[in-house]
Amino acid sequence: MTTLDVGQTQEDLYRETSATFLAALERLARAYEADPESRRDLVQEIHLALWRSFEGFDGRCSLRTWVYRVAHNAAASHVGRQRKHILTPLVSLEEAEAARDPNDGESAADRQEALERLLELIRQLKPLDRQVIVSYLEGLDAAAIAEITALSPSNVATKIHRIKNVLARQFHQGGSHAE
């Protein structure tokens, strides 16, 4: 986990996090924005939000938690603004779990197809469920996800269980594969 050194400036913090989390922030933006041009804007928006937020960083939480909170909150605001023009409703994990798999009978042939299907699934989820699934895929544990999202650990555990079910159904692998 990234820790705070006493006396780190806004610039130090930004340099450190933009180097450490560069790829993770791009993946996070992909979960929110399908259009490459808008996604580029979103990544830059997240970087700007991080820079501005570091003025108030007091080390009460880990740098990793801070970065993910800022990135998810900035991305959710971005999507909220974009969605005013889009009519397709977002669904919860429960609804995604109950819905019929649109790719029923087909398996994802390769990694790229699996990734595209995964992104398609994530982008139709409501903000909090999207934040939990992205954090889960980033390899964060339930405690870290609870800290980022402010959901209770039991709620996160339930959501992760649902995520595994949804992923297993979507990818025809049985629960164990989507661990």
Place this chain on the structure above:
Amino acid sequence: MPNELPPKDLKNVWQSQDPEAIQMSIDEIRTRARNFERKIRRRNLREYIAAALIAAAFTFFAWHYSWSTIIRVGYLSVAAGALCFAYELHRRGSSRPEPRELGTMGCLDFHLGQLERQRKLMDDSWKWMIWLIPGMAVLMAGAIVTVPIGKAAPFLFVVILWTATWFWLMQKRNKRKARELQREIDELRA
């Protein structure tokens, strides 16, 4: 390859995405931060200027085109209402989260805060629209008092009907949106 399963570990698929490496230099980020602040200042300035122009125009009418005291009061009320309306709009715009709140608030709290803000905006929309009503009402009253009622009646009827319908439809739409947002808030809090 119909029977070939996707890679076993979806986390691995997720984490091994090719990065586009959209990186920003410190100078670039500083410039963007300055531009962002400038954009906000310009937006505020535009709002102040628009409100000041409307207020100035109606004050000018009150001074030069009022054929009675009541009409003058009406124009001045519209000018004051425009300033109050602009203030409410500014207050609404400035209730955006502070940069550090993005990091101090967990996603649930942040999301709830955003929804609450939108719900309040919808619920309270009459509070900022209502500032325009007194001035318009006084102007209409002035027209009734100073112009022969036979001549003014059709015009007043259309204006009152149009204004009332517009307010009613806006209120109805905003209340419906506020209820939808409240349902979402309740679901998240459950």
